[in-house]
Amino acid sequence: MNIVNLVAKQSAAIVPMPLQVKAAHLLYKTKVKLGVYTEFPEFVEAPVPDVSTLAIEDIDVSNPFLFKQGCWEPYFKRLRDECPVHFQKNSLFGPFWSITRYEDVMFVDKNHELFSSEPFIVIGQAPKELSVEMFIAMDPPKHDVQRQAVQGVVAPQNLKEMEGLIRSRAQEVLDNLPLDKPFNWVDEVSVELTARMLATLLDFPYEERQKLVYWSDLAGGGAQSTGGSNDMDELFKGMGEMAKDFSLLWRKKEAETAAGKKPGFDLISMLQNNDATKNLINTPMEFLGNLALLIVGGNDTTRNSMSGGVLALNKFPDEFAKLKANPSLIPNMVSEIIRWQTPLAHMRRVATQDVEVNGQTIKKGDKVVMWYASANRDERAIDQPDQFIIDRKGARNHLSFGFGVHRCMGNRLAELQLRILWEELLARFDSIEVIGEPEYVQSNFVKGYSKMMVKLTAKQ
Numbered sequence: 001m002n003i004v005n006l007v008a009k010q011s012a013a014i015v016p017m018p019l020q021v022k023a024a025h026l027l028y029k030t031k032v033k034l035g036v037y038t039e040f041p042e043f044v045e046a047p048v049p050d051v052s053t054l055a056i057e058d059i060d061v062s063n064p065f066l067f068k069q070g071c072w073e074p075y076f077k078r079l080r081d082e083c084p085v086h087f088q089k090n091s092l093f094g095p096f097w098s099i100t101r102y103e104d105v106m107f108v109d110k111n112h113e114l115f116s117s118e119p120f121i122v123i124g125q126a127p128k129e130l131s132v133e134m135f136i137a138m139d140p141p142k143h144d145v146q147r148q149a150v151q152g153v154v155a156p157q158n159l160k161e162m163e164g165l166i167r168s169r170a171q172e173v174l175d176n177l178p179l180d181k182p183f184n185w186v187d188e189v190s191v192e193l194t195a196r197m198l199a200t201l202l203d204f205p206y207e208e209r210q211k212l213v214y215w216s217d218l219a220g221g222g223a224q225s226t227g228g229s230n231d232m233d234e235l236f237k238g239m240g241e242m243a244k245d246f247s248l249l250w251r252k253k254e255a256e257t258a259a260g261k262k263p264g265f266d267l268i269s270m271l272q273n274n275d276a277t278k279n280l281i282n283t284p285m286e287f288l289g290n291l292a293l294l295i296v297g298g299n300d301t302t303r304n305s306m307s308g309g310v311l312a313l314n315k316f317p318d319e320f321a322k323l324k325a326n327p328s329l330i331p332n333m334v335s336e337i338i339r340w341q342t343p344l345a346h347m348r349r350v351a352t353q354d355v356e357v358n359g360q361t362i363k364k365g366d367k368v369v370m371w372y373a374s375a376n377r378d379e380r381a382i383d384q385p386d387q388f389i390i391d392r393k394g395a396r397n398h399l400s401f402g403f404g405v406h407r408c409m410g411n412r413l414a415e416l417q418l419r420i421l422w423e424e425l426l427a428r429f430d431s432i433e434v435i436g437e438p439e440y441v442q443s444n445f446v447k448g449y450s451k452m453m454v455k456l457t458a459k460q
Helices: 003-014 017-033 074-080 102-110 142-154 155-177 185-202 210-219 233-256 265-274 284-315 317-323 327-341 411-428
Strands: 085-088 094-098 346-352 353-359 361-362 367-371 429-440 449-458
Touching: 003 346, 017 233, 017 284, 094 102, 102 353, 102 367, 142 265, 142 284, 142 361, 155 185, 155 367, 155 411, 185 210, 185 265, 185 411, 185 449, 210 233, 210 284, 233 265, 233 284, 284 317, 284 327, 284 411, 284 449, 317 327, 317 361, 317 411, 327 411
Parallel strands: 094 367
Antiparallel strands: 085 094, 346 367, 353 361, 429 449
16 A cells, blocks of 8 residues: 555544545535536436437437336347347447346356456446445455445344334334325335335434435436436535434444443444454445445335336236235245336446457456346346236346345345235235326436325225
């Protein structure tokens, strides 16, 4: 480590983290004023063109309005059929390869020696001043060490102990929903349930749980990183607030442990009680990055699958009838919901050497984007992939959780939350009707919902 890096590291351990984020923000704005950085262009929504009108080389699936306008399926089908390993050289996010078929995505995901997760797992990137580090965007062995530190929170025994709490919270939320009157399912159910779960996992103040959802939306909604609508000032401010709150929570838990209190089974306590991560607070970008990762991971997959399942059963009413006649199909349906929805559309890698994928040579240093949303609709691997089939054979063989060393750590927790939600829904309601068209998030990463009006009819 050179002297400059050593001084920077020692300073980071002394200066309060919120002040460091504030200083980073000022530095970023100064660089923009001086022309060191060019402001990333704001995305202005326009109708997405019919993919059949485009030359294959002009197809750009990084357009964040593909999912927002519901145009994504024909775009990815054309790439799967005509150019499954596709190069886009003129994207706002820089040149990148799109991997769109199931088997090719599996190849990239499981060969982490050929395809590095560093430095980011989204198609774009944040400015250098906010280049947080997180274990999902690290390669082994550092990835493995940091992941292991928090793996215990979703260990089978811990999940078993959490089941009663998850069920009681689902019951409380559902019992307070209006009947025979439209309401926004996203806010009242999906966001509320995931916020409650996040607060539990992090032992975060329960009454302030909506902050966690807001920070998650900020972290995944920047224009530079995912084509979202959040501006950089809002992002820096939000990360500063997050740094402040989590620094205080970290220090509080340190003091309680020092006073003899037994550590809990929350994520903060686990990080503090692992030799590899006990000093994480002294490396601010790593501290912020890993907490952002845990929040986004605990929020987006479950939250958007909670909404996606309701929409799927409305689009395929025969499957809802099948479910009501046989509730034992719920666990299998949960896997089908997660496949059909695919709440995170992609993950990015960087080639570590020249490598051939499906006849195309990807050069060392090239950006490679695995489109899980496309792989989960690949007719070559999945029968009738556009159909929602709750008793589908092999429903768990989807790629929504990724594959290999970076497979989603919280996959079993997400499945548990969704299973309990549907068990409690079936016990209460005869119909769950979606009113009108849902509104979707502006992003090429989060494949989610911002609004979905629903009307419930009580079970007789």
